[in-house]
Structures are given as C-alpha cells and as structure tokens.
Amino acid sequence: MLLVIDVGNTNTVAGIYDGKKLVDNWRFSSDRSKTADEFGMFMNSMLNFSGLKKEQVTDIIISSVVPPVLVPLCHMCERFFKIKPLVVGQGLKIGLQLRYENPKEIGADRIVNAVAAYDRYAHLKRPMIIIDFGTATTFCALLATGEYLGGAICPGIGISSEALFQRTAKLPRIELIPPKKAICGNTVDAMRSGIMFGYYGLIKEIVARMKEELGGDALVIATGGFGNTMAQGTDCIDEVDQMLTLEGLRLIFEKNKK
Template sequence: MLLVIDIGNTNVVLGVYRGKELVDFWRIGTDKDKTSDEYSVLIDQLFSYKGLERRKVKDVIISSVVPDLMHSLENTVIKLFGVNPLIVGPGVKTGMNVKYDNPRQVGADRIVNAVAAYEKYNGPLIVIDFGTATTFCAISSQGEYLGGTIAPGIKISSEALFQRASKLPRVELIKPGKTICKNTVNSMQSGIIYGYAGLVEQIVKKMKKEFKSNGVKVIATGGLATLIDSETQCIDKIDKFLTLDGLQIIFQRNEEDRQKKIQEKQAR
C-alpha cells in the first residue's frame, strides 16, 4: 500500500492507496510543535482504529507547504513504516511543464492539484483549492501549468474581521440566507460568504477571458468548496480527494522511472 501525506498550514491530510483505490483517509490539525514521536503515536492510532496494518505500507509520498514540519513528519514515516518518503519538490517528476517565472515558487500543493486535475479531467482547467489560502490555478489544454491567483482563505478573512474590529464577534461560517440582515452575526456571515462567492466568480471570469478559449472547466477542492459552490454558478465539479489523488499519480510516475533504472542496471 501507498501512504500519501499532504501537509497544509491548517491540516495534515493522509490517505492510504491500494493501487489506484483510496482505501481510507484522515485529516488532522497541523501542529509545528508536535515531535515525530507524537505524530508517530497519532498516526499509529489512526491505522489501528481503521483496522489497517502498518506493515503493508511499502511506500510514502509527502507534499508540504510547511517547511518547519517536514523534519518531524519525515522521521515519523521512517520510524513507523521503515521507508524514506518521496518528497514532492525539485527533481521529482510530475509530468507537468510549469510556466511560472520561477517554478520553485509554486507551492507543492498547487502542482499536485494541477497534476491530478489534468489527469482526471483534461484541459483547459481552472483548479480552485479552498484552503488556508484560496488558490486559483490555470492549466492549459496541453497540460501546462500557466500560473494563477492567490487570495486570503475564507477562514483567514473571517478571523481577521473578528480580530481587527473590537466589537465584532467570531462567527460560524454558515449562510444566513439573506443580505439585508437584522443582527450583527448574520450581517457578518452574509458579508463573508456571499462576498467570498463574488470574489470567486470574478476571478474565474477574468481567468477564463485570459485563456481565450472555450470549454474551460472549473474544478474545486478543499474543505469549504461545497459552501461556496452552493452560491456560485462557476464551479463545474467538486473533487474532495484531488490532492491525495495527485500525490498517488506523482508517486506512480516516479516509481515507473525508478523501476526502469533498476531493470537497466540488472541488464548490464
């Protein structure tokens, strides 16, 4: 089995694959202060709770946008599974040509999402990931990563409003059902959710114009994708496992090359 790990600023998401089948997945809070021993205990408990055998995990791949956590998670993988994980980054084959001015500046999560989206839905595409930040990524019909937009995530926006305005409370992210609201909580919910839906629609509209081609599909992922999708007409499909699938695809592409090299050495 293959264990895939996506380390984000808010959550660490883990998935277990048997071939191309996602067997199970978990979402845990990102904690830079946790040691490798603490993460080892937590992940071991997750496997036990689901009745999965750790010894059956033969390979691990990790993508991360939190450098401070990489040392702990790498050590955790080595301790628990006895393998050195494949880390998504420079030198790892993704099969995608990145057209960014500096390709090293593109977050690993954005590339992983783009790889999965193109593999599953073809192009041209816009991929929206509703995470700590909300990212909009453009992929051409030839599978090139063209670039994109980064906006503050909806939770960040909500939290900033609470922290910076002394009389405004922290609110639950649910739709109030109207915009002419009669209390402060509903008024804030309206501004946050409906305002954010407008942000998404405007960025997608402008990106589609820049594509200068028809048939651009919009794929969304991330925990709050469903909430925003219900208030817009611009999202074609929600794929909550997009990042995990992208890690599985990238691992297979690199595993094929590794096996070829092994066979070439054996043939000499």
C-alpha cells in the same frame, strides 16, 4: 500500500491507497510543535482505526507547504515505518510543463492538484481552473495541453473571517454558513452576508477574468476544506473533488517510483 500525506498551513490530510483505490483518509491539524514520535503514534492510531497495520505500508509520499512540519514527518516515516518518504519538490516527474517565471516558487499543493486535475479531466480537452479553498485560496490555470500557467492567491475565507473577529472589539466569531438574504437585521447574519456573499463575488470575478484570458470555456474544479460550501453559493464551479490532492500525490508517486 501507499501512504500519502499533504501538509497544509492549517490542516494535514493523509490517505492510504491499495493500488489505485483510496482505502481511507484522515484530516488533522498541522501542529508545528508535534514531534516525530507524536506524529507516529497518531498515524498508527488512524491505521488501527481503519483496520490496517503500519507493516502494510510499503511506500510514502509527502507534499508540504510548512517546512517545520516536514522535518518531523520525514523522521516519523523512517522511525515508525522504516521508509524514506518521497517528498514533492524539484526534480520529480509530474507530466506537466510549468510555464512559471520561477517554478521553485509554486507551492507543492498547487502542483499536486494540477497533476490530478489533468489526469482526470484532460480527456475533455478544455483548459482548467483549479480552486483550492484552504488557509489561502489558490486559483491555478492549466491548459488542455498540460501547460501550467500560474494563477492567483488570496486569503482563505476562514482566515478572513478570523481576522474580522480578532481585529474588531465587538464582532463575534461566527460559523461560515450563507445567510438567507444580503440585508440582515442582526450582527451575526450581517457578518455572514458580507463574508459569504463577498467571497462568492471574489470567486466569480477571478474565474471570469481567468476564463477570458484562457480564451475558452474552462472547466472549474474546486477542492479543499471549504470546497463544498463555496460551490453551493456560486454557479461558476463545475466540479468539486475533495480527494484531488491525495489522488495527485498517488499519481506523482507512480510517475517516480523505481
């Protein structure tokens, strides 16, 4: 079985594949203070919870945008699984052309998402816009020919809301759910109105400009922790695929295994 691990700034998502089938997946915090042993005990617990044993894992692939977490994770793979993991980075076959000024600057998560989106939707022969709603929200543009053009990056809705709470004296921390209307008569709903409707507007504007620059009817795909929430409030998102990153990791492993 293949263990896939995607390390984000806030959360890490892991999944276990039996061939092309995703058997189970887990989400946990990207704790920079965790040791290899702590990661190993956690992964062992998750596998046991799913009725699996660590001896069933034959291969591991990792993508990470958090270097301090990558090192103990790699040590964990070698110590607990006796496997040297494949790490997403320069030199791997991905099946895409990176038309970026400096490809080394592209986050591993953005590449992995693009690989999965191209594999799943290339048959539609439409350009694609991939939105990953994580700690940061990333917009990636991909041509139907498999050319990755780049995109846009902005603060995620979670850290935007948290900044409002931390940098003001009287505003509370709130749950990110859409209010019923824009004009609200209490502080909590007023904050929800500003954050949620404002973010919907941000999405629509960037998508509209990217579609115009792509010169066609681009397919808009959302993923990440807030993917479903944001898709419910705007009509510019065509598909929501929460497992896009894990699928991309599986595909990259398949392209590079010996």
